[in-house]
Amino acid sequence: MTDRCAPDEILGLDSNTFKDLEIFEAGAGQASLFDFCNQSRTEGGAAVLRRRMEQPWSTAVRIRSTQESVTFIATHPQVFSKLPSAYVIVSTEAYMREILPAVDYRNPLEFALGALQMWTNQDSHYFSIVRGVQATARMIRALRAFLVQPGLASLRGELVPLIREMRSLLRRPHMARVPDQEIGHWGMWRMLRLDQVLRTQEKNTVTRLLELVYEIDALFAIAEATRKHGFNMPVIEQGLPRVDVEGLVHPYLERPVANPVALNQDQRVLFLTGPNMAGKTTYLRAFATALYLAQLGMGVPATSFRFVPVQWLFSSISLSDDLRQGVSYFRAEALRVKAVAQAVTDGHKVVALMDEPFKGTNVKDAFDASLAILERLSARENCLFMFSSHHIELRDHLHVANGQVDCRYFEAEETAGRLRFDYRLRSGISEQRLGMRVLREEGIFELLDALPTPVDNHTPGAATVES
Structure with a gap:
């Protein structure tokens, strides 16, 4: 979770209990409890869900905070349908992770020369950058649309600090350079300038936004598993x-x-x-x-x-x-x-x-x-x-x-x-x-x-x- 907490807030479980309850491993051809609960839409969300299932809560405050978020998601499914698609998230993550050349000059003339050199000598890298910039811009636009929904006004539990941090990150000055419309028609110079913002000036911001999306996706998975299997909240x-x-x-x-x-x-x-x-x-x-x-x-x-x-x-x-x-x-x-x-x-x-x-x-x-x-x-x-x-x-x-x-x-x-x-x-x-x-x-x-x-x-x- 985003502020993974002190050991005394975590339920103690040992390997034998994990095995008995088949939390991560089950018999041949059988689904584990993790498989049973994993309704996440992204691999990152599944990884966060796994971490949660490795370390459930032991305190009433933490458990109740998760319950409130799960209940909120379950009663506002249309709000969370506005989150970026799994395809956009995966594409953005690949763009952040891939080793690509960058044009990182601040001087306009130097930047123009560097951009021209990439265009002429490294065209395959350039097109990978374009795809990544487009996907990341789509993710940011989707998050902006998600965050302005009136349904988030009554937010509860763990979701509150997650959404607050997401809004704060998107208000960073450089992030304002990501437009609210598609950028497929942009030329080379503007595309590489935005790549400079996303992969150099605000790389940590974009990476953190992905982490927050995964946290919400894990909570969504818990809410969806609760609904799908007809479970009742304790x-x-x-x-x-x-x-x-x-x-x-x-x-x-x-x-x-x-x-x-x-x-x-x-x-x-x-x-x-x-x-x-x-x-x-x-x-x-x-x-x-x-x-x-x-x-x-x-x-x-x-x-x-x-x-x-x-x-x-x-x-x-x-x-x-x-x-x-x-x-x-x-x-x-x-x-x-x-x-x-x-x-x-x-x-x-x-x-x-x-x-x-x-x-x-x-x-x-x-x-x-x-x-x-x-x-x-x-x-x-x-x-x-x-x-x-x-x-x-x-x-x-x-x-x-x-x-x-x-x-x-x-x-x-x-x-x-x-x-x-x-x-x-x-x-x-x-x-x-x-x-x-x-x-x-x-x-x-x-x-x-x-x-x-x-x-x-x-x-x-x-x-x-x-x-």
């Missing part, structure tokens, strides 16, 4: 961390089932149970994705979303070991929990999601570790947690958490002898165990039982044939 609240959501869905699903989320200081931990395939991981990802988008300043895939911004978002869904570094799966899990613990200990406001942690150790260690972590996390005022697990026996011990743990579950229903998942969040703890059931339904045991019995040719007493 409501920012004050106080200790809490999130209250209705109608949450994962944005990638074609026919999603909506569910609520309620995390607050009375119930800081959501303890999630249920069989595999019932929807636990999708629910965790849906919530983390929505919170991430909310802190980015855009709409979210929920009917309502009220939240207090946090400083760190951790997701532990798709951990793996690291053979090169000698890190086992369980140690990777332990290091992940340690990263969360460090952020909590440092006093940051944290939201952390742990999907079936401690799978890399034995059942007893996993149970003890889960209970110990739940006890400690639930006591942290500045933090909110989602913790999914197959250890339903933890229910008998969760009373030690002083009521700070909210138990929810997903479950399967049996219809005509087959399992059906409705993906509805329920209150309580699931006791449903489907592992053996799924193996039987897939006919795995029948396949194994049908294997022929191996013949032992070395049974004592058996005849031996010698060659």
Whole structure:
């Protein structure tokens, strides 16, 4: 962004969370969240959008400023249709970037001689300069027309300083030499004089105007993604961390089932149970994705979303070991929990999601570790947690958490002898165990039982044939 801010205004995200939420990389043939949101019209705008998505906001002031701009753009689309076209922007950028000779004499006679020399000896460069000057002049004229629109009078949020700076740059004395009409009929002398203005005297000005256009284009992309996907703008609240959501869905699903989320200081931990395939991981990802988008300043895939911004978002869904570094799966899990613990200990406001942690150790260690972590996390005022697990026996011990743990579950229903998942969040703890059931339904045991019995040719007493 134009005044990229202090680290304490940026939401903390690590590589594992970027991976879990597929923010920039997804599976083969799948779109990333960046692809999902990238409605920008220029490559420069896409680059700014990427930078924003690498560093979402962590403060209510910054998030609200982006929200106000996104909402303004969404309600005034006709105003922003007046911005320079992508073709003009690309042509101007190429002109600014290309290494071309310049006639930069101030003395009129020297300038005339230099212009004549370029015309006679470097005609290919001259025509490249003409195309660049024409494109840049079109961009400047389009920006002037854009800035005088009455619709910009009620500007809000991040757009205010962007538009103010753009107006200031266009008022610079040399920029007034760019005419308000087409310059295709101009002769060599006038064309090279304007090239002198644009590439020598005001090159930094033109470059900065391009940067401002890209900033606006990135905000436009966020607004367009919010509109296109039918997202709703979150409501920012004050106080200790809490999130209250209705109608949450994962944005990638074609026919999603909506569910609520309620995390607050009375119930800081959501303890999630249920069989595999019932929807636990999708629910965790849906919530983390929505919170991430909310802190980015855009709409979210929920009917309502009220939240207090946090400083760190951790997701532990798709951990793996690291053979090169000698890190086992369980140690990777332990290091992940340690990263969360460090952020909590440092006093940051944290939201952390742990999907079936401690799978890399034995059942007893996993149970003890889960209970110990739940006890400690639930006591942290500045933090909110989602913790999914197959250890339903933890229910008998969760009373030690002083009521700070909210138990929810997903479950399967049996219809005509087959399992059906409705993906509805329920209150309580699931006791449903489907592992053996799924193996039987897939006919795995029948396949194994049908294997022929191996013949032992070395049974004592058996005849031996010698060659």
